[in-house]
Amino acid sequence: MDQGRQSKPDILLIIIDQLRLDYLPFLEKTGRLLPYHAICSTGSIPSSTEAMHTNISTGLWPKNHGFISKNPKGRENKGQGLDQLIEKFKQGAITPIGHIASANGYQVINLGAKEETVLTMSLQKHADLQVASQSGKLLVRGKQDLLVDAISAKLKDKKYDIYPIFDLGMPIIDLASAALRMRDAHFPLFLSLALPDIDYYGHKFGPHSPNVIGRLKTLDEHIANMLEEHHSFMCYLVGDHGCRRTVKYVMETEHPHLAHIYHEENDELSYEGKILFDNSVEQIEYDGGILRLWFSQRGATLDEETIKLISTYGKPIDARLPSESDERVSRSIHENLGELVVIANNDATFCKRSWIDKEYHPLIEAAQPLPKGSYPLGEHGTYHCEDTAIPLLSNQKLEKDAYLNIELNELVKNDLYT
Ligand SMILES: [Zn+2]
Secondary structure, eight states: OOTTTTTSOOEEEEEETTOOGGGGGGOHHHHHHSOEEEEEEOOSSOOOHHHHHHHHHHSOOHHHHOOSOSSTTSGGGTTHHHHHHHHHHHHTSSOOHHHHHHHTTOEEEEEEEEHHHHHTTOOGGGOSEEEEEETTEEEEEOSOHHHHHHHHHHHHHHTGGGSOGGGOHHHHHHHHHHHHHHSOTTSOEEEEEEEOHHHHHHHHHOTTOHHHHHHHHHHHHHHHHHHHHTTTSEEEEEESOOOEEOOEEEEEOSSTTEEEEEEEETTEEEEEEEEEOOTTEEEEEEOBSEEEEEESSTTOOOOHHHHHHHTTTEEEEETTOTTOOOHHHHTTOSGGGOSEEEEEOTTEEEEOGGGSOGGGHHHHHTTOOBOTTSSOOEEOOSSSHHHHEEEEEESSOOSOSEEEHHHHHHHHHHHHTO
16 A cells, blocks of 8 residues: 555545636535635636636736736737646646646546646646547546546547537536546545536526526536545635626627627617727737737827727726736736736626627627627626635635635645645
């Protein structure tokens, strides 16, 4: 038997995408099994999935890890945000929690649907098993061949391919339970699970929609069953960010400098007007809770009239000026944030064109109303409380009532070093 085994606890980190603080009552069974509760705040902007998972995994703010968005500099550089982070992991400039676990003699298993929620936890070469979706298909990788082969076979058996990415929460819990039964119990285990379902339903149908509540209850059953079967784990369950209901839309159009403004009225989006950015703006990235702009010339900014108009929908902040006093912003100042950022007001969103089904794009271009069901009802990314206050549940006594998400890294690290 491995001598170090008895003293090292197995650790389970579950991240439910878009878990709002007030969803806690819907995790009734899990809440009983993980009886210590606290608030876990996002603490930085934007509260994007990728940035918040990286905060948790690295214990660093976005100004230090830089993974603010999958699109760091405008739409031409798609995918680069994750590549940049992976490069920093490879060089050892930043250490994700999975590497610390591995260095402490832990087996590392990272399971999730969205690629960025898995790869922020560990490089593939440090993980015994990783499952993540790539181009709509679940891929199995890792250095422990037995586990990789067994989980690959299970994926084939069960035809998991039929699940769209947003419905993968239960299959991921199922795979985790299978991996727990098959793994080599001589070694302690660090297992991370990233569950995508609530984020999808929250965006599409809005927070507290029947779709969200129904899925929370189902996830609660599955998580509780897993915890009951593997009750020796030290477990932390948390969200990455919350969700808020949106009714005002600054909509990306085909024209690189033109946004169309909509608002919800009688269950549809009515066209209201437009914003035309001048040619000094080189790139614009619509990110829901945040609008990010880069200029073609140093020191350029928006004209007064555009600033006034955009201020109806959010708070413009010049990220090039060092004097920003809001700490949630200063924790995220980084070249990938953009030069001018507009943080959405409570019920406004900067809607990416690709979030609307293609068949409705001609309506956007023609400034026509958009029918119910064609546009998202929930968003995150601001520093509004419904986006930023997340529940933290554990079976370990928590010393504080409120944490910042980067502090979760410290909690898990302390357990790894036990
Ligand atoms: Zn998320």
